[in-house]
Amino acid sequence: MFQTFIFSCLCLLYLTGAFCVEIYETHTISAMEGDSVILHTDVTDLQRDNVLLWTFGPQDAHIAKINRVHNEMFHNGADGRFRDRLKLDSQTGSLTITNVSTELNGLYKVEIVIENKVSSKNFIVKVYAHLPIPVITRYCPQNPPSSVSRYELLCSVVNVSRVTLSWYKGNSLLSSINVSDISSSVSLHLEVEYQDNNTYSCVLNNPISNQTQHPDITQLCQIHSDGEIRDLIQ
Secondary structure, three states: OEEEEEEEOOOOOOEOOEOOOOEEEEEEEEEEOOOOEEEOOOOOOOOOOOEEEEEEOOOOEEEEEEEOOOOEEEEOOOOOOOOOOEEEOOOOOOEEEOOOOHHHOEEEEEEEEEOOEEEEEEEEEEEEOOOOOOEEEEEOOOOOOOOOOEEEEEEEEOOEOOEEEEEEEOOEEEEEEEEOOOEOOEEEEEEEEOOOOOOEEEEEEEOOEEEEEOOOOOOOOOEOOOOOEEEEEO
16 A cells, blocks of 8 residues: 655755755555565666665654765664565665564654755555454343343454454444554444344454454354353354
8 A cells, every 4th residue: 555745845955965855755654464565766877976865753763874985884773673584686776675564663764865956755554464353252131121122243353553443243344442542452342133144244454454254143042051152153
C-alpha cells in the first residue's frame, strides 16, 4: 500500500556543504512482517559527482550511502536492526529493505546531491504483524426462563495492535472496537436470538489484511461439568 503527501517548505539541507530551498515529498508505505519494501529515489542513473545518503528515525541515523567521488558505499544499521536486510541499487540509489518487522517502522529519508543541487524524499514505513484468527465463545443461560430468548457471543483476540475488531450481520456492521497499542486481550460481545437464522461474522483487520471467524448459530449450547453453559468456536 502506497500513499503520497506533498507539501512545500523553506529549508536548508546540509549534505557535503550544499544548501538549497527544497520541496519535500512524503510517501507512506504499508507492509506485512516478512515482506520486502522498496524505497524508490526516482533517479535513473547516478553520476560520478552524485552523493546519496539514506537515514532512519528521528535522529537521522545513517544506514546507507553512495559517494561516487570516493567510490564509497556502505550499509550500516545504527543498532543492528538492519543487519542483512538492506540492498542498495548502485545505479538509482533506491533502497530495498528485506524481511521487514515492526521494529523497522518509522521515517526514512534520502538526500541526493546532483550538480550541487539537493533533492530530498521522505518515506514513512508502517509494518503490520500477521493477524491471529479470532476465537468465538458462546454463552447461554442455564435453565433459562421462558422470557429469555437470547444468548451471548464473545469474540476475542490476544497480542494485537493497530487493529479493529468488529461484529457483522451479513454485510452490515453491528459493533467494533479499535486497538492502537499492544493489548493482552481484546473482546467484543454480541447478543443473538435463539431462533436467529442470520449469518454473523467476527472480523479482525488492519489496513492491509483481515481474519474472519463465523459462529455456527445453529448449534445448541451444551452444559459443561462446571455447570456453565458455553460453546467455544474455533
